[in-house]
Amino acid sequence: MRGIKKYVIPVVIIIALSTLWGCGMVVVKESEEEKSIVARVDGEAITKEEFDIIFNVFKIQEEMKQGSDIWDKTYMGKKYIDLAKEQVLQQMIEDKLQLKKAAELNISIPQEEIDEEFDKFKKLFNSEEKFVEYLSNLEMEQDYFKESIKKSLILNNLKENLTKETEITKEEVEAYY
Numbered sequence: 001m002r003g004i005k006k007y008v009i010p011v012v013i014i015i016a017l018s019t020l021w022g023c024g025m026v027v028v029k030e031s032e033e034e035k036s037i038v039a040r041v042d043g044e045a046i047t048k049e050e051f052d053i054i055f056n057v058f059k060i061q062e063e064m065k066q067g068s069d070i071w072d073k074t075y076m077g078k079k080y081i082d083l084a085k086e087q088v089l090q091q092m093i094e095d096k097l098q099l100k101k102a103a104e105l106n107i108s109i110p111q112e113e114i115d116e117e118f119d120k121f122k123k124l125f126n127s128e129e130k131f132v133e134y135l136s137n138l139e140m141e142q143d144y145f146k147e148s149i150k151k152s153l154i155l156n157n158l159k160e161n162l163t164k165e166t167e168i169t170k171e172e173v174e175a176y177y
Contacts, residue, residue, distance in 0.1 A: 055084075
């Protein structure tokens, strides 16, 4: 039954985003006057600078996995880089909405837990130098990396909080499939 939660959460998020988009709570930039703002989520701006930082990390990771020529490819008539930018912006919008909900539910993460996860990740590299090199290759500062860990932990806690009492019966699964 736990595996079903993996499918229910994305569906709920998509429905919520569609509803919010329709209500005007999520607004993608339409005015040229706001060149530094790429989107607004419930009145909160996503700036071009914020987007560029996150997209750059995504871009470097994709190039590590698929090579730098990935950006020359097309998919369904669109350049891969354009699709990637849309995907990153969509994820940023979803994250802002979810982080807002987490704040409303008073979900927070103690600094000790963030530091513990940070240290676990660092140990994967067997040396401080290799870890620093990894972050350098991603053009990422350690503070930004810790902030990413914090965001991830908050979002995981939110999902657990929202689904802790969700039970799906075998009959519901069979009816769905």
